[in-house]
Amino acid sequence: MEGEIDNMNPCAFPLLFSPLQVGSMTVKNRIFMSAMSTALCDGQNQVTEEALAYYSARARGGVGLITTENVMIDENSHYNIPNNMGLYRDDQIPGIRRLADEVHKYGAKLALQLLHGGPAATARLNGGRQPVAASAIPLRNVGEMPRAMTVEEIHAFTHKMGQAARRAREAGVDAVEIHAAHRHGVLGTFLSPLSNKRVDDYGGSVDGRLRFLLEVIAEVRRTAGEDYPIIVRMSMTEFEPGGQSMLDAIYIARRLEKAGVSLLNLSNGTLETYWKTVTPNGTPRGVNTELSKQIKDAVSIPVGVIGRNCEPWAAEQVLELGRTDAVYMARALLCDPEFPNKAREGRVEEIRPCIGCTDCITHVHGAQIRCTMNPYAGRETVVVTPVPAPKKILVIGGGAAGLQAAATAARRGCRVRLVEESTGLGGQMVLAGIPIAKHDITQGTQYLIRQARRAGVELCCGVRADEALIRAEAPDAVIVATGGKPVIPGFLREAKQLVSAWDVLAGKVTTGQNIVVIGGGAVGCETAEFLVHPQNDRKPNGKHVTVIEMMDNLMKEDRSYARSLLVRRMQEKGCEILVDTKVESVKGDAVTYSHQGQSVTLTGVDTVVCALGVRPSNELTELVAELGIPVYTAGDALKTGRIYEAITSGEALGAGI
Structure with missing residues (x-):
């Protein structure tokens, strides 16, 4: 019942709503909005009314600092979506100034994230130009082969980053964030030993891989001013063999502090371990904060960290435990722009919760941002009016x-x-x-x-x-x-026990020990994992589950960041997975299927679970x-x-x- 929910009072979050000094900038609270692509700018990379409304809603909602979506530093630095924000020409300054003024109306600070798409860019969006990176190593889930940047291009890039920062300061922006994380932007590829195989001064040891980023920081300092706050977004670990370690990360953090960086925005993973970068549902609250504490303890500048800090109690607790100085969140503020105000006013039960579905991320490529729980995310200019007469x-x-x-x-x-x-x-x-x-x-x-x-x-x-x-x-x-x-084809009805996946999840049926799930979409796979024994230990009375899918892979339409984790768990728990496989008949405890022209019959099947979708x-x-x-x-x-x-x-x- 609603009355049973603890209405937390404002003093429950004293650390969350205390100010933080970031270089010369004082931020009113510790809730920092992380960058998130919106595709709300226009084809000339100019700020639109829709983009203004989007950021205004979050500033009005009480956030301390807003980091914009990635900002292009030249016209051929498109990230992997169209309609990025740009600051590579002086005529883009007025639009950014309008954005800064709008955010400042509500006492929030504004940082622009400067990012070159690197290997995550596409030739299609950048005039047919081949993507660039530290070395000619592609991101395996993107597909385009980048070429290694020349030293001359490195110097030109450094100059453009400085000019973008200069324009940001002229526009009244409070800080810039230099993106060097996740091994997908240019600077991220240079930092990572997985993607930087150079043998010149910009590769090899961690000092060589770090050199480009340090030169960019020095140029930003020169052009934007010694007192201008610089934030660097960096991964702590990459969760891949041969990738960046925590020891690397601590060394990099200390070098960045010495270079004059004002705050470290800590993230994790790469685009190839994307469930570590954009953490899906089921991920623990504050998932990255135990690692961030190691960085925080190694430097004297403030650090912030991202990763399911999506409830006020969790955000407050990681601050109390000394794991971070600022709590970054993106999807929680996309879902409810009023999150900070509601938390500060003790209206926690009114916060619209982020369910971690990652639909916002997987659908922004080629279309504007959206949120499962918030129908007006990216549509903040829409006004819902009262009815003229009650109905x-x-x-x-x-x-x-x-x-x-x-x-x-x-x-x-x-x-x-x-x-x-x-x-x-x-x-x-x-x-x-x-x-x-x-x-x-x-x-x-x-x-x-x-x-x-x-x-x-x-x-x-x-x-x-x-x-x-x-x-x-x-x-x-x-x-x-x-x-x-549920859709249940007639030929399945001769099974010894036929149930729908929905009845299994609802607890309406009890299944046997040898189960066949027909349908390898999200519902079928989730039900299979729900049924199978938690450990693949050949337990005598454990349930054995086989998933049969007609298509050549599981969950082909599922683009969520939870998909890989689900498939990995199914395999670890011993689910038998049959793809490119068609069920031919079901009779009693026998299921006959065909695969690559061969007919196979499974016997002893005591339960068939149908997961073939629903009809209206x-x-x-x-x-x-x-x-x-x-x-x-x-x-x-x-x-x-x-x-x-x-x-x-x-x-x-x-x-x-």
Whole structure:
């Protein structure tokens, strides 16, 4: 119940809301917004009204320092998305000045992240030019072969970084952040022993690999001024054999301090260990802070650290433990720009939680930023207005789409009643939070329920919507959000025990010991891992799970950063994985499949789990229409999809009805 949630008071986070001195800059609190690509600037890399609104919302929300998305230092330094922010010409200064002025209105500080895309850039976005890096070593998950930069190009790059910093200061920006992390920007490739194989002065030992970055820092100091704050973003470790170690990182940090850096923004991993760089759901809170403490103890300048610092208690605790001086977060502020204000005012239960789905990251390449939980992320210029006259709205279905639609309609002044046939709210979003490492989703479900209650929605569980109920309600409009039903092909019904993955996760069925999961999408893989014994120790009574997928790989449509971790856990736990495999028949305890022209029969299968997706369940839409009542359909009842589609479709109906 909402009343049982501890309403934390403002003094619960005294360290989080204490000021921090970063060089010559005083930041009002320790919540620092990390850089995140938005694609909200225009084709000339100029700041747009949409970009201004995006950053303004976060400044107004109470954050101490905002770091912008990566800023181009020349016209051919596009990162791997279009519409980057640019500061490679003087005529881009006015737009940046507008941004700085907007952020300063709310007492926040602004830092521009200077980044050249390096091997993460593409020829397509940079006039056909081949990407550049320390050496001709590609990022294996990007694909384009870079060429090694010449010494002349290194000097030209250094000059351009200095000029970008000079323009930033002229625009009223408080600091610059030099990106040298993750082995994907130019400077990151020089720092890493995995990507820097040079034998000139810019390679070899850690001093050689560090030389380019130190020259850039010196040039920024020369052009922007000795007192201008410089932040460096760096990885601590790379989590790959032969990669940067913590001993390397401590040495680099000390050299950067000696060079005059004002603050270290500490991250981890590379684009090839991206679950360490953008940590997905299931990752512990403050995941990088034990490592950051080693850096903090080795230097006297302040350090900040990123990595699931996405709840106020966690952010406060890592500060209290002395693991960091500033708490960086990006997705938490994308999800709820008012996070700092709500935490400071003791309204913790009102914070819209980041569920760690990484949908924001995986969908920004080629399109503007978005957030599963926040329908207005990247759309801050949109205004939702009250209804001109109150309407009586009936929402059928208490999943993500129904709850979002109901809450928004109620906030606009409608009288809203939501009916849900089951005894609880949340729909398939409840099930989505049950698999291993998906617990963060439960907080998202709780939030949706709370916001509906807070908006004044009448929530009625255990109520089946039928013609009699709809007639009795006599609503002005009906929103059907009844979700979807599992797809179960008829030929599976001869199995000894046939269950759906959804019933497994809901705890409605008990499975046997030898299980075949048909369908290797996200639901099938998550269910398989949920069922298999936690340790691959050949335990006599442990469950053996086989996953069969027709396509040539598991979860081919899943671009989330949790995918690799899930597949690795399945393999470590002993899940048998069959891809490019078609189930031919199921009879009793026998499952026959074909693979590469060979037919194989598995025997002793006591449970078949079907995970072949869902289809819309929207029979009530037609019924309501026949009654002459305006009817709208949302979520899986309209078209099956992810949580993002459910929430955004519900919001669209609630805001437009």
